[in-house]
Amino acid sequence: MAIDIPTFASTQLHLLEHELAIELQEISNEVSNNTPKSLSRAGLAIMNLTPVSQRTGLGGKTIVEMIPDTATGNEGEIPANGMRVGDIVALAEQPVGNARKSEVRDLEQKGVKGILVKITKTRLALALEDDRGDNTEALLSGQQRRLWIIKLADEVTHKRMKIVMERLGRMPERDYSNLMRVLFGLDSLSPVHYLDDDLDWIDERLNNSQKEAVRFALGSPTAALIHGPPGTGKTHTLIELILQMLKRQKRVLVCGPSNISVDNIVERLVPHKIPLVRLGHPARLLPSVLNNSLDVLTQSSEAAEIVRDVRKEIDCKQASIRKTKSGKERRQIYADIKELRKEYIQREKKIVKNLFRGCKVVLATLHGAGSYNMRDELFDAVIIDEASQALEAQCWVPLIGAQKVILAGDHLQLPPTIKSLNSKSKMRGTTTDRQLGIMKGISLETTLFSRLLELYGSQIKRMLTTQYRMNEKIMRFPSDELYESKLVAATAVKGHTLASLPYGVRETEDTIEPLIYFDTQGGDFPEKNEEENTFEYNSKNQNNDKRSKRVLTGESKSNEMEAALVKFHIQNLVDAGVKPEDITVITPYNAQLSLMTRTFKETFPGIELGSVDGFQGREKEAIILSLVRSNPKRELGFLSDKRRLNVAMTRPRRSLTVIGDSETLRYVETIFSS
Structure with missing residues (x-):
């Protein structure tokens, strides 16, 4: 069904505005309702900083380095925190210890925004925005008291999505490109012009489904989808596609929703020695791709x-x-x-x-493709990896002037994270909504990838079917339940187990079985609400400030008995010879994650702990999944989403251990019924 573009754009603007408002409100509440020390303990601020040097970075931005004030007794070390390189922060004069909350807000508003470009145990560096007013002068002159930084919402991404949606909404129909008309169903898909079957493959190891996907994408005049289930070599396929396009003298823009999704492609393209440039702040890039970044190339040219x-x-x-x-x-x-x-x-x-003139491949995040450096740059095709994890408005940043797009992703894994409840729920088409021009059935979770699948079905996509990660028994459930039983395990992984690891693991019940299920039914493993189980970001700081503790975790669930069972199983694997770094424990709940971190991180320092959502896109030899939920009402919460279960179950290569209550989690029984 055709979609009216102005109505679509106004719907997106409404949803995006609400989403940003929620994010800003969260940050505002945290700053307003907590003391500076509480924010610091929650990992959302770093206090007692003093500037030591300044220099000029790309785009003329000021890079300021800061160290902790040794007079505060921190021995020159930055305290434990939740800051990461690439975070948007405000640099401001630090409030005094007894400052009222209104004073804290005032000081924060007088600060200067920047990006965290480096953080070590003893110093950090910020790239400041182009504010050259009195605030910046006062902060960096050394005349202020100690400084602090506070984590902020990323408004830059929202601003670029807003700009492109406003442009889309204002565009007269006569200016719609052929690609735009196809993506909104105003025109039908053009027939695929298949190239010769005997393509000169750069990588002869590609399987038949990968080769078909490349042929299909090359021959599609306007739009193509490559559906890559877990472990099927989606990125491998995209590298072949990019190289084939270059052989045909095409210029390609490659994008993804995250820096890591883009950097993974850069890493695989570099050995082919093609002229490419990676846009993006160096602080947010992997060290292995820095030499191909715009920042380094401009300095070394x-x-x-x-x-x-x-x-x-x-x-x-x-x-x-x-x-x-x-x-x-x-x-x-x-x-x-x-x-x-x-x-x-x-x-x-x-x-x-x-530099751009000499590069046939440009790589950037979706919002990075909207930077001023990209103005007036033309490309024959745009490739978007991990498209099913990207907001549609993000995708339109590089697409609004494009001729052709190839989307790669998996709509059966988790969609982008949406904070606003209204954005998650379908719009009801109320009188107010109609007045605002809001479409029914559209939410921010509706990705371009899934929308095009619904619009065109199988004629717009090709699916990769050979997977190179999981033991066949682990693969069977997601294949049958979600992928129409089309997945086939490659010979090399079909029967591999922990016992067949190359460094010598003893054969035990736990190492020869690829699937293990600990059933905790019976009521002896009850879940707990987060309020009963709060925790601090930095466990070394003991205090009773519940408000600061909840800043990090919010409402969540935990299960102490499951955590004990996880520890027991890890010990069995390690005793059998499995290296701790080959084991990861994942759980859907942050409270359970923090509980397990406290419980056995010191005993098993090499074990990685993570959330299901955060581990999407990764893999490990052994995955232990703690499902947490166990209650008489059989409430599942977001565990009822099969996409989340799919992500959890498709992370392991050789061993999947699930711990859960089958009475609460009825669907778990179907996984292990065989």
């Missing part, structure tokens, strides 16, 4: 000399700021820096344009 002298002059002037006490002199230095920065940016733009 032959033309880079024309910006080095300006960068050096900016850095010298920034260093001189701290040496003067005169406000008039400082203001003049900042004015000089502002002019130098303009010159720096102009020179840098020329280098970037020349």
Whole structure:
């Protein structure tokens, strides 16, 4: 069914606005309702910082390095925290210990936004935004008391989605591209023009379903979907597709919803020695791809000399700021820096344009494709990996001017995470909704990948069917339940178990069986609500501030007896010779995750612990799944979502152990019925 583009755009804008409002409200509540120390204990802030140096980064941004103030008794070390490189933060003057909450909010609003580009035990670095006002000057002049950083919502991504949806909504119908008309069902799919069967394959090891997917994507005039179930070599297939496009003199933009999804492709393209550039802040990229990043390439190119002298002059002037006490002199230095920065940016733009001109493959996150460096860049095709984990509005950032798109993903795994309840529920088409131009049946969880499948069915997709990860017995349930029994285990993995690991593992009941189920029915393994089981981010800090504890976990579930059973099973595997680094414990609930971390992380330091949602896209030799839920009402919560169960069950290579109550989790019985 055709979709009205302006109505679609207004629906997306409404949902995105609500989603951002929820995110901002969460952050605001955390800052407003907690003391600075509580925020620090929850991992959402780092206190007692002092700036030690400044330099100029890509785009003329100021990079400021900070260290802990040794006078605070931290021995020069940054306290435990939940900050990660790439986080958006506010740098502000730190409130005094007895500051009222309103004062904390005021100080935070006077701060400067930035991106965390480095964090170690003893120092961190921020790339500040282009705010060159009095706030920045005051913060970096060394005249303030200690500084702190507070984690913020990522408004940049929302802003780019909003811009592209507004553009889509305003666009007159005469300007719709052929691709746009197909993606919204205004025109039908054009027939696939298959190339010769005897393609000159770059990788001859591709299986038949992978080769068919590449042929299909090459021959599709406007849009194609590659459905890649777990372990079927989706990324491997995309590399072949990109290389085949380059052989045909095509220019390709490759995107993904996350930095890791893009970096995985960069890592596999680099050995082929093709001219490529990876857009994105260096702080957010894997170390292995940095040499291909725009930042490094602009600094190492032959033309880079024309910006080095300006960068050096900016850095010298920034260093001189701290040496003067005169406000008039400082203001003049900042004015000089502002002019130098303009010159720096102009020179840098020329280098970037020349770099782009020589690159046939450009790689970026979906929102990164909307950066100013990408303006006026044209591509023959856009490839989006992990498309089923991306918001549709994100996908339109690179697609609004595109001619052709190939989406790769798996709609039967978890969709993008949505915080706003209204965004998750289908719109009811109330009078207010109609006045706003809201479509029925559309939510932020409706991805472009799944929408196109519903619109065109099997004619728009090809599915990869040979999987190279799981023992056949582990594969059987997801294959039969979700993938129409089409998955086939490759010979190399079909029968592998923990006992067949190459480093010598003893044969025991736990190492020769690929599927193990501990049934906890009977009521002796009851779940607990999070309120009964709160925890702090940093367990070394003992206090009774429940509000700060709940900042991290929220409402969740735990199960102490299941945690004990997990520990027992890990011990059996380790005693049999399985290396701890080959074992991962996953659970759907954060409270259970924190409980298990406290319970046995010290006993088994090599064991990885994680959430089901966070482990999507990864694999381990042995996976232990703690399902937690056990209650007389048989309430499942979000465990009723088969996509979450699918993700959990398809992470292991050789061994899957499930711990759960079959009376509560009736569907678990079907997995092990054989």
